[in-house]
Amino acid sequence: MKTFARVVRRYVLATAAIILLLMALGVAALIGLGYYYGTMRADSFRYSSSQIADHLHCDAQGTFVFDTQPAEVWLDGYVWAMVLDEEGQILWRHDLPAALDHPYTVTEVASFTRWYLEDYPVFCQIRDYGMLVLGMPKDSIARYNFWSAPDLLTGIFKNSGLILAAVLVLILAGCLLVSWRSTRSLQVVANGLDVLAGGGTVELPTRDFTGELARRLNQTSEQLRRRNEIIRRRDEARTNWIAGVSHDIRTPLSLILGWAEQLQNDRAVPEAARRKAAGIRDQSEKIRALVEDLNLTSKLQYGAQPLRREACQAGPLLRGLVADFCNGPLAQGCAVELELSPQAENFPLSVDRALLGRALDNVLGNSVRHNAAPVRCWIEAQVEDGGLSITLKDDGRGYPPAVLAALQGEPSEHTPHILGLHVVEQILQAHGGQASFWQNQPHGCRVQLYLPGQKT
Structure with a gap:
């Protein structure tokens, strides 16, 4: 902006x-x-009035003649000419119209010497022989007069710069x-756009020339507020519904798991029935894991799951999380090896231990549940780009193509169920990191988890 x-x-x-x-x-x-x-206009006549006056002479007999050239050449561009004496009598004339051929009073002379004589623009020159009057064609030039105090003109020229x-x-x-x-008005609008881009609402003043734009932004802000309110209520209802269903399922599921475990361990029950009880227990464990993942992914998606970060070192943290997994029921079908680089051993982290443990459990549990036992899993940790890179690999069958496409951001119409691994992505994103999924070489799955280091 x-x-x-x-x-x-x-x-x-x-x-x-x-x-x-x-x-x-x-x-x-x-x-x-x-x-x-x-x-x-100056080029329309050959000689100026002063030049003509200088070359016109009056001889001893009172005859007016031009030197060097005839009158027609000197008066080229003028339509008539005459010479007046001090009493206004015409001493000499050249092509003078009949209407103008008469004596002139002092008032008439004073008038036409400034502007026009019977609509003829005139130029006058005073010489010893009298006043030379030269007439221009009518409407050929415009002559106007103005007056001003000398101090004003001098001041204008002196102070023009x-x-x-x-x-x-x-x-x-x-x-x-x-x-x-x-x-300033546009800055207010620009700040409003920044607020809208950040998901907020605005109420901008609608004055000045940006008033129309401000009104439009206010309308847009109100529409976004209403839409966000609808989305918030919908998401809240969805989260509450998932949390309620999870809570309602937890009690009967615990009873099913308890009864299945009792039947599985009861020697008085036939072997075939105990195997079925073990299968019921395994499937119930899967249902419980799915419900927990569903509840967790809903909370992570809508920011309802708080991060209880704590400062720790990568080595002790990973060893404790791997030990917790190995003490669980899924560890019976796999062997887990942990290897940390010297830099990763004491690398400082700030993480939610429970959520990170859930991410490791989901990745390792995915390897156990989708491969025939026994499956081998490797966990390697090293420092890269200022953060901790944790690589988890197994020697199983690897991801089906559709699952891998969905994990790498290429979902299709028949995207398979990947809720557990989606929770892994959400947990890493909540910590400011990321999760990446590939096929392991020569076979198996490979997952890389990246966690940023603790900020000092």
């Missing part, structure tokens, strides 16, 4: 830079257009203010 906010901030700053660039380009375009059209810098600073300040406010 921080990346998202940075992207928006960069977008706003880039927008401000583009605005400044467009302003600079606009000023340059105005200057360019002014230069272009000014040059183009400072004024431009102040304008740019104001623009940048405005852009930064908008960027800051936008980023």
Whole structure:
């Protein structure tokens, strides 16, 4: 989300830079257009009014003539010309329209010298022989007049750089203010997205320009809250149901196991009946193990099984767990060998001893139950990548292909029952480790359990 906010901030700053660039380009375009059209209009006549006035002379007889070139050349681009004396009388004219051929008062002269004469733009030059008036074609140029205090113009020219810098600073300040406010609003939305991604709920303010987005996130949060509540209730009901069924089965199952053991050990019972009683006992033990696994996997899945961690060393822990298994009923059908590397002997761990013992029992019990006795099992422990790696192998038939595919994350429509080994995966994951399953070479099963070391 921080990346998202940075992207928006960069977008706003880039927008401000583009605005400044467009302003600079606009000023340059105005200057360019002014230069272009000014040059183009200047090119419409060959000589300026001052040049024409300088080359027009009045001889002793009062005749006006141009030196070096005829009047048509000097007046190229102008439609008419005339010379007025101090009383406004016309001393000389060239193509002067009849409507303009009359004496002019001081007021009329003062008026047209600034702008227009009967819609003709005019230029005036004062010389010894009088005032030269040059008329341009109508609508050819625009002439306007403005006035200002000299101090104002001087101040503008002197402080133009400072004024431009102040304008740019104001623009940048405005852009930064908008960027800051936008980023702050977006940061609130980004934090809300982080909370939603973590499974939480939010109630974001719906003001500013992110209000619509905030409202959508609030709606999404409410929908997720309701859905999570439904899932929580469903999972709680499932966990309670499994726990209740497990509790209800435990009492009659204990009676069945007790009676089967009595019949198995009663010498007065025929041998065939005692063998059947032994089979009943074995199958009842399997049912009890399945019920316990079902209850445990449900608690682990929904976080209802607390981890009672305790600091210990790997060597004594593993030897104690293997001894517990060897003292149980399943050990009669197998031989277990334990080998620890020197580094693994005193490797520090923080584990729930009961859960880890259950994981070892499930792996070794799986080897015993699915192979003809006697089966040999090996347990090797060594330190790898800052953790303890425990490898369990047997010399049995190995995993069926469908079971191995399910254990390696490739379930099919007919995935076989692997509840006991799934519990092993959950126990290792609860400890921050992992369980991996392969075929052993040349035959048998191989399971690798990885436990991280105790954090100091």
